[in-house]
Amino acid sequence: MSEDQELSYSDAIKKASSSITRFPLIPVKGIPLMNHIAYNFDAIWDFCPDSSDLLIATYPKAGTTWTQEIVDLLLHNGDAELCKRAPIAVRSPFLEICSPPPIPSGLELLNKMDPPRIIKTHLPFQLVPIGFWDNKCKVIYVARNAKDNLVSYFHFDQMNLTQPDPGPWEGYVHKFMRGEVPWGSWYDHVKGYWVEQEQRNILYLFYEDMKENPRREVERIMRYLDLSLSDDVISRIVELTSFEKMKENPMANYSFVPKPVFDQSISAFMRKGEVGDWKNFFTPQQSAEFDEDYKKKMKHVRIPFRAQL
Template identity: 80%
Template sequence: SSITRFPLIPVRGVPLMNYIANNWDSIWAFRPDPSDLLIAAYPKAGTTWTQEIVDLLLHNGDAEACKRAPTPVRNPFLELFSPPPIPSGLDLLEKMDPPRVIKTHLPFQLVPPGFWENKCKSIYVARNAKDNLVSYYYFDLMNQTQPEPGPFGGYIHKFMQGELSWGSWYDHVKGYWLEREKRNILYLFYEDMKENPRREVERIMKYLDLSVSDEVVSQIVELTSFKNMKENPMANYSCVPSPVFDQSISPFMRKGEVGDWKNHFTAEQSKLFDEDYEKQMKDVDIPFRTLI
């Protein structure tokens, strides 16, 4: 059967899949509980990895407990209103008791205000722009509900112009960065998680006011390695069957590396991207360590 690649419709200037735009009022009106935790990221920045670490921390490293359901069922995806088999985020949330862990890709200004009014904790994960773009490109090839990515060169332009689903990467990383102190947002970097996963797991643990043993931290680091998550049916999105996710085109757990952009950008594309990057990012000083 064929799947519709949804057109994007702007919501306050941010292009979103039409099923999100069509349900916008109910998403915006969502009232979380103060005990709920939000995990936010631009698509393909390390959301699923962060979700798995958080779930394991909340279950004291119990691998079996964290295999109770696939990622999007354990942590409802707030704005998801897609075709079956995954129910909409709001439907799942309604059936779950707080405290819940909720995933979103919405930029800061589109996060339902109830999260901030209720002073919910939130974790943001950011990934360097070029790797984020490459990962998103492969995702758009395989996710049959996203707009066609088209040729890679044109995709770079769409990324720079903020025309991809969920809008501008630049606005996204800046939006949460500028609010992180006021809103008590834990701001993580994918590259830091790769460099020293143990340190980042411990940061998350402290932020959540949890204390698990050193041994359990080690276990969590091991269980959330790329290799283990790729093989974990409850974390690798095999729950979303073809033709929605056609993982024969590109697996959800694709490469999990820093610097894969070098295998995709030409020298010329990289130069053009860097020049534009400098302009778009000049007003903030976010410590991304890897553009090179």
């Protein structure tokens, strides 16, 4: 991608920022999505990937950008400068995202790229275009424990001025539990990919495992991608994708998105990246209520989440 193309993406966001608002949610097959996505969903559903394309799927705020950066570095042999060729949103387009013109949609960006492409989505399994499964694309899914995911999403919804206002913390906890947030229920999302992982050859990763032993998980991703990189390159990728390094990387930290869209004075896009931060927000009563609800919703699956390390 040329420098002009890189600049044009940031410029397009700036030009459109005056028309940015907190867009309402509209259900698509029962999943609440922002109205621009809902209106364009037929085109998203019809997207047909190449068999060489890679899909990175997550519930929002579960380690998406982290995984995108790891994959890009793996595919480019740990070349840090090459992986700063464009913002992460251009290097790894967001499949379903649609915004006011002139911001290019995810589909528009993808249509300008040659395969193999790294594609990001937050869509639950049932809304992923069937072409990904028909063409046997590789899919990496990253899941994060519910409480930390909720806390991170709450802060993101405060600073992301395109998503519905999260309101106060006390109410947001219940919105999350009911799935009344963009992309719907966390519970259904993580379960949907979990039960399909073997049949669909999905690499199912856990955010907590990535924090506990990032090298081990980077190597798992490398093997899944049928790559073989030297130990030195792996070490470099682990370092470059540490929270501290990515927070400083303007091509990964979303500083290229202007304040009227992402107001990082409210909360940084890359805020803490910790496991167990939920303890700083949940009251004992909220935690107990959440745990009881969690048991009911997750009783039919055994997904080994960890809410602390």
